[in-house]
Amino acid sequence: MTDVESRPGTSDVVRRRPVQRLLGVSTVWIALVLVVLCVLFSVLRPDAFPTLFTLQTLLIEASVLLVLAVGMTFVIITAGIDLSVGSVLVFAGVIAATLMEALSPGGDASAAGPGVVLLGLLGALAGGGAWGLLNGLLVARARIPPLIVTLGSFGAALGAAQLITDGVDVRTVPRALRDGLGFGQTAQVPHMVALAAVVTLVGAWLLHTTRFGRRTFAVGSNAEAARRAGIPVRGHLVRVYTGVGLLAGLAGFMSLAYFGTTTISGHSTDNLNAIAAVVLGGTSLFGGVGTVFGTVIGVFIPAVLTKGFVIVGVQQFWQPVAISAVLVAAVWFDQVRRRSRDRA
């Protein structure tokens, strides 16, 4: 054995300084990438990039994806995946929109009041939560791999949304919702962004300071060890997938408020964008490792690249190329880290 282990005495337990701990985390490096990108675009176009307007639109456009990605972080930390979030988002939006139309005279929800809007929100959450619950039960109870379960609900939720609407987008969305949430802002802070920020903060609190979060890490790190330690692994997975469904429902409602229509065909790659953001942020696809902070960074790197390319005048089709390269590098980094850690 090593000399360290054979050292006598009982006070060998030391702690690394917080700075050292921080620098060991891949999130810090990916955050630096984001900072460098922002500085770079600001230097290239000081008149157009570092402006309040750019910041606001950047944040608004990222807020729906951020809500999805916060939920996805939990799932991926359990060593799972959820391919269905984009379809569930659409389904929840359709439920909310059709519900609000049905509750309005003449089937036109444009003038609907706050009561109807609130019921629409509950409808969206119920629709999203139901798909999440189904995903969770199939993953945890029927023990079908999450990739397959959520690939199934990816297709089924979108199909169900199209069945409800005959494939035609619902177009009457309450003005109160559009003005209040979609375009509303208080003290220069768009309400969409505030809502996404609250979701993110609650998500970070839940993941990093509570028993629920600790057990999410434990289940993803070693499910059998968690089971033997008395953690109800299956129930926990059901709760995690249901939570993602609820967040997808909320995202669907936000999308409805922002676009003013159900955008049925506009979310086919939301799942991949959310997964890419989470992985970019240092969360491991193998489970057990991840942070909400990293996910926030992972959402904003593609967003900043897109915005920056447009402003600087680079052909914006370079954005997916750049993102993919960073993504693959991030996963490679994770692999190397794991290999060097699991030395025994």
Added chain:
Amino acid sequence: MGGSDGSPLLQARELRKSYGSVQALRGASFGLAAGEVVALIGDNGAGKSTLVKCLSGVERPDAGEILIDGAPVVLDSPTAARARGIETAYQDLAVAPDLDPAANLFLGREVRRPGLLGALGMLDKAAMRRRAAEEFARLGVTLQDIDVPIGSLSGGQRQSVAVARSVVWASRVVFLDEPTAALGVVQRERVLDVVRRVRDTGVAVVLISHNMPEVLAVADRIEVLRLGARVARFTAADATLEQLVGAMTGALAHEEDR
């Protein structure tokens, strides 16, 4: 002989367990009294680990009885066994490699903050870390760093944490499945020290080991498994290496059952 037949704390009678066509246990019996160290030995595939899994609630036997204080019990989950004061350090360690040692010590027993925040589920990380550092110090587990994922520790350190976790929470019985397999000389001695100290507090220890000198040094009694059944029982003071090996390999006759 120990008090296993006088006042048995934990008893297994005629346990059977098959995995597909493989019979891991073919009527295995086992007995344990409070405050004794019993070594469970046997060749590879004798059924030691399966027996421990049945007695710690990880696996359910196909047939047979488990009794605690003479009363039959059903251990249908690890939680059920733990609720009765039975803890286990598994051979495969069963730790979460991405969590730090303190988090692993408190896995499934997370301490929450007092008051409203605790009711909301917030952890008292500082209290858990403090208690973990105390327990590791008390048990002689030395770690350079208490904040790193357990997966980055050496095999020996990981094993020490797994042993510490079982010992800290056990109130009646602790199973140690090959607790010294990955350890160096000094750490091995420390684990054996811990075993003696735990026994002195009245907790029974079941030690599974391939190391005969270690078994003879620390155990009060020795039970031998062969081909899924108990074939011999010894008092450690009277047993010799030859007898143990003979029983393990089948050179000695079958014990007359019960």
